[in-house]
Amino acid sequence: MITLNFKLPRRHFMLQVNCQLPSSGVTAIFGRSGCGKTSLLRAIAGLEPSCQGLISFQQQHWLAGKTAIPIHQRRIGMVFQEASLLAHLSATDNLLYGYKRTPAAEQKLQPAQVIEMLQLAPLLALDLEQLSGGQRQRIALGRALLTSPQLLLIDEPLTALDAPSKQEILPYLQHVARQCQIPMLLVSHQLDDIVQLADYIMLLEQGEVISQGELQQQLNLAQFAAFGAMSVLHCQVMPNPEPLHIYSHNYAHNYNQDADLLTLQLGEQKLQVAAPLHLQNQQHKAQLKECRLRVQARDVALSLAKLEHSSVSNQLTVIITGMRDAEHPAEVLVQLMVEQQPLQALITKQSAKRLKLAVNMQLYAQIKAVAIH
Numbered sequence: 550m551i552t553l554n555f556k557l558p559r560r561h562f563m564l565q566v567n568c569q570l571p572s573s574g575v576t577a578i579f580g581r582s583g584c585g586k587t588s589l590l591r592a593i594a595g596l597e598p599s600c601q602g603l604i605s606f607q608q609q610h611w612l613a614g615k616t617a618i619p620i621h622q623r624r625i626g627m628v629f630q631e632a633s634l635l636a637h638l639s640a641t642d643n644l645l646y647g648y649k650r651t652p653a654a655e656q657k658l659q660p661a662q663v664i665e666m667l668q669l670a671p672l673l674a675l676d677l678e679q680l681s682g683g684q685r686q687r688i689a690l691g692r693a694l695l696t697s698p699q700l701l702l703i704d705e706p707l708t709a710l711d712a713p714s715k716q717e718i719l720p721y722l723q724h725v726a727r728q729c730q731i732p733m734l735l736v737s738h739q740l741d742d743i744v745q746l747a748d749y750i751m752l753l754e755q756g757e758v759i760s761q762g763e764l765q766q767q768l769n770l771a772q773f774a775a776f777g778a779m780s781v782l783h784c785q786v787m788p789n790p791e792p793l794h795i796y797s798h799n800y801a802h803n804y805n806q807d808a809d810l811l812t813l814q815l816g817e818q819k820l821q822v823a824a825p826l827h828l829q830n831q832q833h834k835a836q837l838k839e840c841r842l843r844v845q846a847r848d849v850a851l852s853l854a855k856l857e858h859s860s861v862s863n864q865l866t867v868i869i870t871g872m873r874d875a876e877h878p879a880e881v882l883v884q885l886m887v888e889q890q891p892l893q894a895l896i897t898k899q900s901a902k903r904l905k906l907a908v909n910m911q912l913y914a915q916i917k918a919v920a921i922h
């Protein structure tokens with residue numbers, strides 16, 4: 550557990566945190582600009598001398614009253630918005646900066662492992678000026694990992710980057726989250742980053758924690774209403790089946806779906822979805838064993854019978870577990886269960902009545918579009 554019970558004065562408010570966070574997996578800290586997210590991470594890192602109270606990590610007191618243990622003894626890895634590589638050092642020296650200063654007994658991760666995991670080898674031959682924003686972030690992430698930290702603090706590593714650079718760093722953060730077993734606190738404004746990476750979400754407003762909990766539960770809160778009702782499905786990635794034969798009226802050909810489609814297993818059922826662009830990198834594709842699908846409730850349609858002549862290829866057998874009022878009075882949010890995972894469909898009340906929908910009914914959900922993570 551990470552126990553936080555401290556106060557930190559800010560210019561317009563007091564950052565006042567009293568909560569416990571899991572000391573495993575990825576916890577996302579979400580909130581409006583200026584609500585205190587960076588200050589929270591800085592306090593945990595020991596960078597805010599005016600912070601008072603208690604900060605403890607798995608029984609170690611990092612801050613107790615005014616007594617604070619020094620930053621290096623907290624063994625924290627940090628990646629902040631702008632990758633702050635040291636300009637007078639080469640890419641390799643930047644990468645190894647923390648590693649060389651970590652006592653041998655604590656060096657759990659070795660350079661070769663990190664270079665392989667983050668695909669850093671081609672970058673280490675370049676001058677710092679030749680590196681893109683995403684590549685600098687990758688080196689900063691590698692540098693943080695090579696201190697073998699007990700906690701990683703990541704402050705919006707993606708917002709400062711343009712879209713292609715984001716694709717460069719995001720899959721690596723996913724590998725780190727899955728492979729390294731280092732707990733991570735991640736500050737982000739981006740819903741997709743959160744859905745991709747987080748297991749747990751903490752919501753901050755004007756310096757106060759207003760809610761915390763598991764990803765799906767938090768996504769149902771009013772603070773996320775602007776993004777629309779959604780569900781997150783956890784799937785296994787399957788090897789692609791034989792090439793698909795596509796027929797049009799005057800030709801037939803094999804479509805090489807390997808590059809473009811992902812086949813996913815959801816319990817006993819299968820889905821096929823368009824592969825995200827970063828999976829054109831074969832190493833990422835090979836490493837991807839599981840993924841998360843963000844499914845907007847408005848992209849789920851329901852039918853009593855399986856649709857035969859439809860462009861929608863993803864039809865899942867589901868069971869209705871409940872109905873909830875939607876924001877619009879003419880609509881209803883149908884709560885479904887698919888292979889023991891919750892899924893929501895947003896349909897009109899008129900359709901619900903016409904189909905005589907009721908709890909425990911089995912039917913088919915057509916998923917029209919998904920965001921993949």
Ligand SMILES: Nc1ncnc2c1ncn2[C@@H]1O[C@H](COP(=O)(O)OP(=O)(O)OP(=O)(O)O)[C@@H](O)[C@H]1O
Nearest residue numbers: 558559560561580581582583584585586587588589
């Ligand atoms: N050293 C400081 N002393 C006093 N107030 C500060 C200090 N640093 C930041 N602040 C103020 O504290 C508030 C919270 O800032 P912080 O950077 O923690 O927010 P944030 O949620 O991370 O914002 P953003 O999402 O825009 O990065 C802001 O009003 C900021 O001006």
